[in-house]
Amino acid sequence: MKRHLVAAFVLWHALAVSASSLPSPGRGVNRSYWSEPTVQAEFQAWATALGTDLVTFQDGLYVAAVNVQAAVRAANAPFRQYLSVTNTAQSWKMFVAPHRFPTRLQLRAQGSDGSWAVVYEEGDDAPRWRGERFATERMRAAVFAWGWPQNKKRWASACAGFARDYFAETAEAAAFQCRFGKGASLSAAQVLAGERVKEEWVLERTVKRPAAR
Numbered sequence: 001m002k003r004h005l006v007a008a009f010v011l012w013h014a015l016a017v018s019a020s021s022l023p024s025p026g027r028g029v030n031r032s033y034w035s036e037p038t039v040q041a042e043f044q045a046w047a048t049a050l051g052t053d054l055v056t057f058q059d060g061l062y063v064a065a066v067n068v069q070a071a072v073r074a075a076n077a078p079f080r081q082y083l084s085v086t087n088t089a090q091s092w093k094m095f096v097a098p099h100r101f102p103t104r105l106q107l108r109a110q111g112s113d114g115s116w117a118v119v120y121e122e123g124d125d126a127p128r129w130r131g132e133r134f135a136t137e138r139m140r141a142a143v144f145a146w147g148w149p150q151n152k153k154r155w156a157s158a159c160a161g162f163a164r165d166y167f168a169e170t171a172e173a174a175a176f177q178c179r180f181g182k183g184a185s186l187s188a189a190q191v192l193a194g195e196r197v198k199e200e201w202v203l204e205r206t207v208k209r210p211a212a213r
Contacts, residue, residue: 012082016083016088019075019078020076020079020083020088022075022076024069024072025065025069028065029062029065029066030150031058031062032149032150033150034058036101036149037182037184038099038100041100041101043057043058098185100185101182101183101184102147102182102185103144103180103181103202103203104121104180104182105121105122105143105178105179105180106118106121106180106181107121107129107162107176107177108176108177108179109166109170109173109175109176109177110173110174111172111173111174112174114174119166120134122134122143129166142158146180146203147203149203152203155203155205159205160207162176162178167209167210173209175206175207175208175209176207177204177205177207179202179204180201181201181202182200182201182202183199183200184197184198
């Protein structure tokens with residue numbers, strides 16, 4: 001009897017983990033994610049390969065993604081409580097494309113004369129205010145997430161926090177600015193030729209120093 005119970009538990013656990021491991025679109029069914037240049041480039045490549053236009057491909061993909069999402073949720077339904085209690089749900093994302101239009105964080109402070117100075121920037125030999133904080137794995141992951149347009153509220157909250165820290169340390173700062181530079185990743189040939197990424201500044205937010213009380 002004991003062996004039968006152990007076998008039944010092992011089978012149940014294997015089925016639960018297998019169901020939890022099924023690839024799912026996840027938040028990818030939110031079409032606001034699709035406006036990113038990286039995503040659009042991938043979609044265009046697939047649309048061209050399949051001999052269709054981008055709009056038709058995206059509409060068909062959305063319908064397929066919604067159906068897949070529903071099927072995966074139905075497969076997970078019997079095991080959801082068990083996976084939660086045992087903390088064995090599989091949370092990794094599968095088949096992730098390279099980010100071809102990455103963002104690069106820059107923080108600037110405005111002096112009393114109105115001029116702006118960079119206090120932190122991603123990149124070699126760049127200013128590194130609170131560099132040890134931005135070097136942590138957790139912060140790098142957060143910065144990557146903030147660069148996506150659907151995370152504007154989180155990005156605004158993070159920028160306000162950075163501004164509070166800087167104002168507390170530097171009495172001369174009149175304002176603090178957070179922004180991302182976005183540009184297409186260079187090809188191997190472009191890197192060898194010494195070309196630089198052509199960026200534009202996006203998701204810019206400025207926080208003024210609160211008035212003294």
